[in-house]
Amino acid sequence: MGWRPGAFLRTHALWMAAALLGVSVRALAIEPGIADYKHMGVASCATSVCHGKLAPQSDRDVALNEYRIWQQEDRHAQAFRTLELAESKRIATNLRLPNATAAKICLDCHADNVPSDKRGPKFQISDGIGCEACHGGSEKWLESHAEEKATHKDNLARGMYPTEQPLKRAQVCLGCHLGTKDQFATHAIMGAGHPRLSFELEAYTTNQPAHFIVDADYDERKGKIAGMNLWVTGQLETTRRYLSLLQTNMFHAGNMFPELAFYDCHSCHHPMDKIRWNSARAGAGIKPGTVRLQTQNLIVLQALTDTFEPAATAQLVELTNALIRAGQRDRTSVNEAAKALLNWLGPRDALARRQYSSADVIKMRKNLARYAATDKAGDYAAAEQIVLGLESLSYTIGDRNSKKAALDALYNAVKNDTTFSPQQFATAAANAQKSF
Ligand code: HEC
Ligand code: HEC
Ligand code: HEC
Ligand code: HEC
Numbered sequence: 171m172g173w174r175p176g177a178f179l180r181t182h183a184l185w186m187a188a189a190l191l192g193v194s195v196r197a198l199a200i201e202p203g204i205a206d207y208k209h210m211g212v213a214s215c216a217t218s219v220c221h222g223k224l225a226p227q228s229d230r231d232v233a234l235n236e237y238r239i240w241q242q243e244d245r246h247a248q249a250f251r252t253l254e255l256a257e258s259k260r261i262a263t264n265l266r267l268p269n270a271t272a273a274k275i276c277l278d279c280h281a282d283n284v285p286s287d288k289r290g291p292k293f294q295i296s297d298g299i300g301c302e303a304c305h306g307g308s309e310k311w312l313e314s315h316a317e318e319k320a321t322h323k324d325n326l327a328r329g330m331y332p333t334e335q336p337l338k339r340a341q342v343c344l345g346c347h348l349g350t351k352d353q354f355a356t357h358a359i360m361g362a363g364h365p366r367l368s369f370e371l372e373a374y375t376t377n378q379p380a381h382f383i384v385d386a387d388y389d390e391r392k393g394k395i396a397g398m399n400l401w402v403t404g405q406l407e408t409t410r411r412y413l414s415l416l417q418t419n420m421f422h423a424g425n426m427f428p429e430l431a432f433y434d435c436h437s438c439h440h441p442m443d444k445i446r447w448n449s450a451r452a453g454a455g456i457k458p459g460t461v462r463l464q465t466q467n468l469i470v471l472q473a474l475t476d477t478f479e480p481a482a483t484a485q486l487v488e489l490t491n492a493l494i495r496a497g498q499r500d501r502t503s504v505n506e507a508a509k510a511l512l513n514w515l516g517p518r519d520a521l522a523r524r525q526y527s528s529a530d531v532i533k534m535r536k537n538l539a540r541y542a543a544t545d546k547a548g549d550y551a552a553a554e555q556i557v558l559g560l561e562s563l564s565y566t567i568g569d570r571n572s573k574k575a576a577l578d579a580l581y582n583a584v585k586n587d588t589t590f591s592p593q594q595f596a597t598a599a600a601n602a603q604k605s606f
Contacts, residue, residue, distance in 0.1 A: 208293075348369060469555070536606055
């Protein structure tokens with residue numbers, strides 16, 4: 171598969187409703203639909219007559235070697251063990267936690283940390299991010315879904331989580347790869363030594379690595395989902411999650427400083443001898459030397475809007491700039507700016523469902539490359555998001571191999587966030603632009 175982004179990424183009122191419904195408040199940190207039923211544990215899925223086959227099988231709808239792939243290649247299987255490593259011990263010590271493997275704030279994202287009444291007899295927290303963390307508690311479908319006549323619809327009716335739907339998939343991934351109002355990789359966690367989080371739905375789906383095969387039979391059972399729609403859904407939903415979190419106490423609990431992890435990490439963390447001030451930043455109406463809220467997904471959405479609804483781009487740019495300015499003022503301003511953006515986003519969900527021709531996808535990629543070649547991608551996180559997008563779209567178009575040299579040059583320009591140079595990135599992108 172060549173050089174996938176993960177390789178470099180690694181180097182560097184509800185409460186009331188919950189009470190009324192009798193749902194434990196703890197369960198709210200988890201995506202709705204995931205912890206409705208008991209999690210029976212990976213051991214319930216892993217036997218050799220179930221998903222634990224050594225090699226993919228051809229006589230059933232699914233390959234049945236999913237457990238092997240997960241156990242041998244998927245980082246999620248290691249997520250709990252990561253908490254036992256020296257790196258995690260150091261993070262825990264810095265946060266004055268007695269033990270990362272027992273700390274709720276770590277387990278919420280590094281394991282399937284459902285409440286105790288949602289754990290079946292074979293459930294083990296040490297399994298890390300097991301099957302049911304994404305596929306939902308199997309209490310009601312564990313038996314039935316293995317029957318030959320079981321349809322996907324039957325499984326969903328019994329509580330299987332619809333991971334095949336781009337929006338639902340994005341939501342479950344984002345719960346850990348961006349966060350929720352209850353589980354979030356705060357700047358304190360980062361400052362203690364946690365790696366920066368980044369996410370792009372299409373690339374992370376490919377990178378996971380896939381334990382499912384999308385073929386004609388899959389499309390028939392679950393519906394056909396084009397890579398472009400997956401990518402667009404990821405951009406829209408990541409933006410929505412971020413803007414929604416900005417409206418919670420996770421962003422601002424009334425201290426002198428807001429939660430710094432919502433701001434662009436590199437607006438504070440970069441060497442002082444390279445001046446990065448440019449016209450795009452000045453255009454936002456801020457002074458040099460200000461801390462900016464994260465805008466990487468909004469910038470990608472600007473490129474998307476520019477491609478398919480150009481008349482609306484100016485409005486989105488203005489709303490984005492208003493958010494950046496609000497990020498200098500106070501919580502109320504941020505709240506209002508986030509709300510205005512969420513309102514703008516509402517009708518754009520149609521972009522996630524729209525049918526794209528291959529000419530559309532090529533046009534999108536060209537525009538994204540053009541954004542990369544300008545100072546619109548002057549922040550590291552924006553450059554990274556654009557490079558991930560260019561590769562995802564190349565997979566979708568089906569010409570990723572012939573674009574490898576151009577993509578490698580761009581990956582090289584975002585390889586190291588400390589030495590990242592916006593000017594070098596723009597030059598690399600200008601050179602790569604003709605390839606797209
Ligand atoms: C319960 C939390 C959780 C959920 C849900 C989750 N992840 Fe993860 N993911 C993690 C953690 C934690 C790691 C890092 C594990 C480690 O290395 O210890 C990770 C790692 C990854 C990696 C490897 C990243 C790298 O740098 O190599 C990919 C790719 C990934 N996840 C994709 C996904 C996708 C796609 C989804 C949704 C279908 C998803 N994840 C859902 C928590 C989660
Ligand atoms: C909001 C979810 C979240 C929380 C909270 C969280 N993590 Fe993570 N952690 C992740 C994800 C996602 C990754 C993988 C990042 C990637 O590669 O994209 C990760 C990666 C890591 C890594 C690097 C693993 C590797 O493969 O290189 C360590 C170490 C780690 N986490 C430890 C901890 C500890 C200790 C805590 C508790 C103090 C914690 N994490 C809390 C989501 C979280
Ligand atoms: C990090 C999230 C995540 C984890 C953990 C996970 N899966 Fe999946 N799984 C997915 C996604 C995403 C898909 C693709 C969408 C779909 O078909 O639902 C999928 C698809 C599948 C499929 C459907 C294949 C098909 O052709 O219909 C099976 C079977 C499956 N997973 C089994 C497992 C098993 C068994 C485990 C545990 C050993 C597991 N999964 C762990 C996210 C996950
Ligand atoms: C408003 C400025 C600001 C923003 C934005 C910011 N940080 Fe920080 N960060 C700091 C300060 C100040 C420290 C403390 C440095 C020290 O103790 O010397 C720090 C410390 C750290 C450290 C520990 C470094 C050390 O020297 O101990 C890490 C890692 C880190 N931040 C990561 C991040 C990540 C990841 C993000 C984005 C999600 C981020 N920071 C956003 C200001 C910021």
